[in-house]
Amino acid sequence: MRRIKLVLSLFTFMNLLLAQPETTTNPGPPNPLLCSAGQLEIIDFNGEKAFKVVVGLPITIRGMHSPLENPYSWQLGHGDLTHFAPYWPLSPPPLALTGQTTIPTSALPVNNSDFGETHGIIKLSSNANATTLSTKKVQVFFNKDEYNIHDNSVPNWFYYWKQIINLKLISQLLFDPQLEDYGSTDPLNRITKISQQASENNDETDDDGIHAFFETIEHENHHNVIWDEIWPNGYDPALDTDNDFYRDYWEDLSSAGIAYGFHSNDNSDEYGNEFGSGYMYEEDNCRNLEHLISSIKTLYDLEDWSYDPNLIYQGKQWK
């Protein structure tokens, strides 16, 4: 009995030993004449900086492949090897491993959220069906001051930044290239106009680009906030004897009204019309706010895909 048992178990063991090589058999190297994905490599896809490109500006491309399998196809979009969707057209379509191409201006998207890395995967394929994706994502930018193709009355920065900023009490934001200041607000209809300056340098805080834009919007919105403080129940001409849009009671009796020399019976208050009490009171408050919010000026940096070819008011993601 014992002996038989031993033989059986030895037999089982031998069977296992024999079976093992079969289950772990390597299928062997692929046909060496077929290119595997690993042989294709994406080295560069660059504008002026590595893996950062600007719509409308030249892009340098460079890949490696052995053996050569012309023509190649480069695509920029999103997805993976099996489900890839090209998004940014490339013109001329690159057919070689190295060369130059561009994303045409006509491809500028409607939404700011389509810039950056959203569609930043490069796919390189060869004629022999070898395909690879970039391991590094491309960031796509827009030319800051170029006029937008979807609304040619405004520059790209205005068109795209307007989508991401909190406008608060501002009902409508307009671009006015003739405006000789950063912005102006009509608190009655809540329409704010801003100029090119609002995207450049803020001389109050010395912040620039989208930071100047953010501070300008906060400043202009604050004129509405002040209006609501002075007119908590809305504007009433019966309560505004001198028609200067400040409430009589507030002009004569509030601490701010007294401090800034307001007079409810005198439209020019203590100073004169143009830089009168109203101008000084509001500008002091709105400019103080700019300094206060300067500490959170980076709020929209991750969504700023602007590129300034003059390198002066550079986008926050380009740096």
Ligand SMILES: [Zn+2]
């Ligand atoms: Zn102002």
